[in-house]
Amino acid sequence: MALDTRPLALPTPRGKLTAHAPLAPLVWFKSGGAAQWLFEPKDADDLAAFLSDLDPAMPVMALGLGSNMIVRDGGVPGVVVRLGKAFGAVERVDATTLTAGGGASGIAVSSAARDAGVAGLEFLRGIPGTVGGFVRMNGGAYGREVADILVSADVLLRDGQRVTLPVAALGYTYRHSELPEGAIVISATLKGQPGDPAAIQAEMDRIAEARESSQPLRTKTGGSTFKNPPGHKAWQLVDEAGCRGLMLGGAQVSDKHTNFLINSGTATSAEIEALGEEVRKRVKAKSGVTLEWEIQRVGMAL
Known part of the structure; x- marks a missing residue:
């Protein structure tokens, strides 16, 4: 189509x-x-x-x-x-609060927090996305998530109306919010606690090193593919189902981290998605657990 x-x-x-x-x-x-x-x-x-x-x-x-x-x-x-x-600015509001544009990256926000002596936002260093995306998805890493630090989000609704939504209005659950369909996050107010910039940088370095050592960052990938089911780790279920390195066309399950799918260079999106569905099928057969996609799949198939 x-x-x-x-x-x-x-x-x-x-x-x-x-x-x-x-x-x-x-x-x-x-x-x-x-x-x-x-x-x-x-x-x-x-x-x-x-x-x-x-x-x-x-x-x-x-x-x-x-x-x-x-x-x-x-x-x-x-x-x-x-x-x-135009949506990438990060500004200090007070001793523990920042505002960040919807286009600002997790690295930019965590770095600005470090410079301002605001601790608690270091985990954003490990989220390879923008404020708009991780506010919508309640993004998280290394034991923390956006729900822990978000005060409010400035949002443009589908009709162009601008509203400020407090964190309680977003209905956050694991990797999910109730942000209205078609709404776009243009900025967010984030709150941490006072911290020492050197200690904040050390934690950011630890996160960066952990990601580098455990994730296939230098490949064409999409981040964590599946949500962690209650009481389980998605990567472990995938590994136990024998899917490490599994290929379909040009798509592959990462050998380095089995909750990552990789485009080896020639994969179509259809192959990547089909590989993910095959992984879900094998995990269900092996463990009885139904994995849920964390990666957003958009658009139309050919």
């Missing part, structure tokens, strides 16, 4: 709007089809006005660093919104 590329009456933004924009270069797996439209807004007002004027029937999806996502080979219908540098 191909994207509808017929001309549409879209709002005229101040930012960059591109038709049939390839998404593979923008995601970690380096696979998948194009966005019907890719919108890179100039600023929050530009995005709000665009959403307000956009046909309500047009789907809208936010794209961060593309680290935890499979874009299917048929592409993504509607508008994909990519937040750029």
Whole structure:
């Protein structure tokens, strides 16, 4: 199934709007089809006005660093919104609080927290995504998650309305929030506790070293593929089901960390997703546990 590329009456933004924009270069797996439209807004007002004027029937999806996502080979219908540098600022509010734009990376936020002497945000160093993505997904690593540090999120709803949602309104559970469909996180207020910058840096270094030693970071991958089921570790279930190194076409289960799938260089998104489903099938047969996808799968199959 191909994207509808017929001309549409879209709002005229101040930012960059591109038709049939390839998404593979923008995601970690380096696979998948194009966005019907890719919108890179100039600023929050530009995005709000665009959403307000956009046909309500047009789907809208936010794209961060593309680290935890499979874009299917048929592409993504509607508008994909990519937040750029205008949404990347991280600022200190007080001794323990920061505001971070929806386009800011986990590394940028943790580094700004270190410089401000704010501890408790070091784990963001281990999340390869942006504020918008990990606020939506309640991202976490090394025993901490966004729900532990989020005060509130500034969000643009699908109709362009800007609202501030306190953490309690997001309905956080493990790797899940109740953020409305089509809503885009444009900034977040995060709170830690006073800390020594040197100690904060040491913890960030520990996290970086742990990731480097245990995860296939220098491959075309998508991060953790499956959620950890209650009482289990996903990687261990995958390993026990005999899936370490398993291949399907150009897609492979990582030998280094079995909860990571890899594009060996030639994989289609269909092969990557099919490999994930085969892993789920084998784990279910071996252990009786049904793995749930953590990686977001978007768009249409060919």
